[in-house]
Amino acid sequence: MSAPRIVGLVGNPRPQSRTHSLARTLTREIARVLGSAWVTEVDLAPFGPRVLDPSDAAVTAAVDQIIGADVLVVASPTYKAAYSGLLKGFLDRFGTGSLAGAAAVPVLLGGAHNHRLAVDVHFTPLLLELGAAVPARGLFVLEAEVEDFGPFAAAWADAHAPALLAGSGAHAESLVTT
Numbered sequence: 251m252s253a254p255r256i257v258g259l260v261g262n263p264r265p266q267s268r269t270h271s272l273a274r275t276l277t278r279e280i281a282r283v284l285g286s287a288w289v290t291e292v293d294l295a296p297f298g299p300r301v302l303d304p305s306d307a308a309v310t311a312a313v314d315q316i317i318g319a320d321v322l323v324v325a326s327p328t329y330k331a332a333y334s335g336l337l338k339g340f341l342d343r344f345g346t347g348s349l350a351g352a353a354a355v356p357v358l359l360g361g362a363h364n365h366r367l368a369v370d371v372h373f374t375p376l377l378l379e380l381g382a383a384v385p386a387r388g389l390f391v392l393e394a395e396v397e398d399f400g401p402f403a404a405a406w407a408d409a410h411a412p413a414l415l416a417g418s419g420a421h422a423e424s425l426v427t428t
């Protein structure tokens with residue numbers, strides 16, 4: 251079986267954001283547990299409004315990179331009790347069901363404790379609509395919790411990364427080839 255392809259997608263309009271560092275930390279921890287060196291990331295910040303331009307070759311390449319993933323960490327700041335408009339604009343380029351074969355983890359970073367459920371209520375349905383499996387509850391990280399995210403992500407990956415692999419096309423492929 252080839253190594254699972256693990257991709258972090260970051261939907262913060264600001265480059266090198268804390269949201270980005272959460273995605274990077276979690277993808278690395280998932281890769282550690284799954285024993286995969288195939289880890290990459292797509293940060294939407296440099297694209298900005300170009301995510302809305304269907305002829306933009308770099309954005310199209312980013313779409314293809316996401317579609318090829320086995321495990322996706324999709325991270326966004328919480329804006330208005332949901333994910334960012336930048337992320338939605340980018341994901342609107344994907345056909346319904348186009349993420350079939352990928353297992354996704356939605357991650358929201360936010361400042362308001364009472365928006366904790368936004369990740370499960372708003373973010374997970376978007377990923378399901380695109381065809382991804384979402385085997386575990388989404389992660390809502392408060393700004394006050396960012397500093398402690400490293401150990402949390404390590405423990406989360408230990409507990410959930412095997413279920414991510416089982417929900418992905420990489421697992422189906424291994425069932426066919428064994």
Ligand SMILES: Cc1cc2nc3c(=O)[nH]c(=O)nc-3n(C[C@H](O)[C@H](O)[C@H](O)COP(=O)(O)O)c2cc1C
Pocket residue numbers: 262264267268269270326327328329330331332359360361362363365393
């Ligand atoms: C336009 C805007 C809207 C926001 N709306 C919310 C919100 O509804 N709920 C919440 O918890 N945080 C909200 N926040 C706070 C951001 O979620 C938080 O500052 C962000 O996740 C920090 O991530 P970053 O450091 O990666 O930019 C909002 C921030 C901005 C700029």
